[in-house]
Amino acid sequence: MKAVAMNAFGGPEVLALTDLPRPKADRGELLIRTLAAGVNPDDWRVREGRLAAIPHGFPLIPGWDVAGVVDELGEGCQRFRKGDRVFAYARKPHLQWGTYAEYVAVAERHVALMPPSLLFEEAAAIPCAALTAHQALARTGVGTGATLLVLNGSGGVGHFALQLAKIAGARTLATAGAQNQEFVMSQGAEVAIDYTRDDLASVVSARFPGGVDAVLDAIGGEPLAGALAVLKPGGVIVSVVDTLDAETVRLSGVRFERIHSTPSGEQLAAFAAHAGRKKLRPHVQTIFPLASAAEAQEVSRAGHVRGKLVLAL
Numbered sequence: 001m002k003a004v005a006m007n008a009f010g011g012p013e014v015l016a017l018t019d020l021p022r023p024k025a026d027r028g029e030l031l032i033r034t035l036a037a038g039v040n041p042d043d044w045r046v047r048e049g050r051l052a053a054i055p056h057g058f059p060l061i062p063g064w065d066v067a068g069v070v071d072e073l074g075e076g077c078q079r080f081r082k083g084d085r086v087f088a089y090a091r092k093p094h095l096q097w098g099t100y101a102e103y104v105a106v107a108e109r110h111v112a113l114m115p116p117s118l119l120f121e122e123a124a125a126i127p128c129a130a131l132t133a134h135q136a137l138a139r140t141g142v143g144t145g146a147t148l149l150v151l152n153g154s155g156g157v158g159h160f161a162l163q164l165a166k167i168a169g170a171r172t173l174a175t176a177g178a179q180n181q182e183f184v185m186s187q188g189a190e191v192a193i194d195y196t197r198d199d200l201a202s203v204v205s206a207r208f209p210g211g212v213d214a215v216l217d218a219i220g221g222e223p224l225a226g227a228l229a230v231l232k233p234g235g236v237i238v239s240v241v242d243t244l245d246a247e248t249v250r251l252s253g254v255r256f257e258r259i260h261s262t263p264s265g266e267q268l269a270a271f272a273a274h275a276g277r278k279k280l281r282p283h284v285q286t287i288f289p290l291a292s293a294a295e296a297q298e299v300s301r302a303g304h305v306r307g308k309l310v311l312a313l
Helices: 041-048 127-140 156-168 178-186 200-207 221-230 246-252 265-276 290-302
Strands: 002-005 016-019 029-039 056-061 065-073 085-089 095-097 103-107 111-113 147-151 171-176 191-194 212-217 231-239 255-258 284-289 308-312
Touching (some): 002 056, 002 290, 016 290, 029 085, 029 127, 029 290, 041 290, 065 103, 065 127, 085 265, 127 212, 127 231, 127 265, 147 156, 147 221, 156 171, 156 178, 156 212, 156 265, 171 178, 178 191, 191 200, 200 221, 212 221, 221 231, 221 246, 246 255, 284 290, 290 308
Parallel strands (some): 147 171, 147 212, 171 191, 212 231, 231 255, 284 308
Antiparallel strands (some): 029 065, 029 103, 029 308
16 A cells, blocks of 8 residues: 655655555454545654654554545444445554555544545544544533633644534633634634734733633643633643643642543544534645645644645545
8 A cells, every 4th residue: 555654753854655565454443545634743743753652663654633434344343334434533552554544444433434514634634633622621621601712723723622612602712823813713712812912911801801711722832831820710721732830830729731632433423413513614724645745744843734734645
């Protein structure tokens, strides 16, 4: 099968389009013929060796997001049929056989039927980012009437967080660059904050004088530290990218969590239902051919991606 793989950690030059053996579906797995694969920041972090502490092997095919059709059912699989249009967060405990390939084997429990209303390229943009947003929101506990600040509301996780928070009935604010102010409003934000010129605390206090109930951080660094000042006493910050000093958090009187997303076919099925009701829609900035995976990763690495990047096979 055609795949983009690497034989060592490094820069974009280590990625090469190559031929590798087609995988097989083990017990409890589906073999998916990939038609589109999402590109996430962790893909280039894997390439650079930043996640080398995770067990891995070479040749290593990056990629965790997939949308395609079921090609083979492993022993014990009964929920799907050959030819079903599916999508999945194909992250595995061992990094090697990812989704930048014509075929990928995925645990059946991590797979869901694709939203019929979406293209494969759109469905491939959902799994990692939307699951991360959903699981982070679950930790914040926001619901009807709660107030949420999303740091980097225009990115992959951020734009899903805004949509999912709106579904949950929360009121949201989001930070974004000048070129993405209208975009975050279109995703459900009540207030758009230009991080290049606006003072975060002033904008938040003008709308919510008592502060916000929760912060979902998808940017890290100084914006994350600055968000402590806009939280209500007892509020919560959940970050998907960074950590805060424990003593600083304690003195601030808030709660902080750093989370890592996990696969869930059940949660993907819920996203498919939301998409069917037109309440959830991935924004795909650019679609690249598989052979241009290195270029896609470098666009991701540079930051400022609106929504998601996708590879089409």
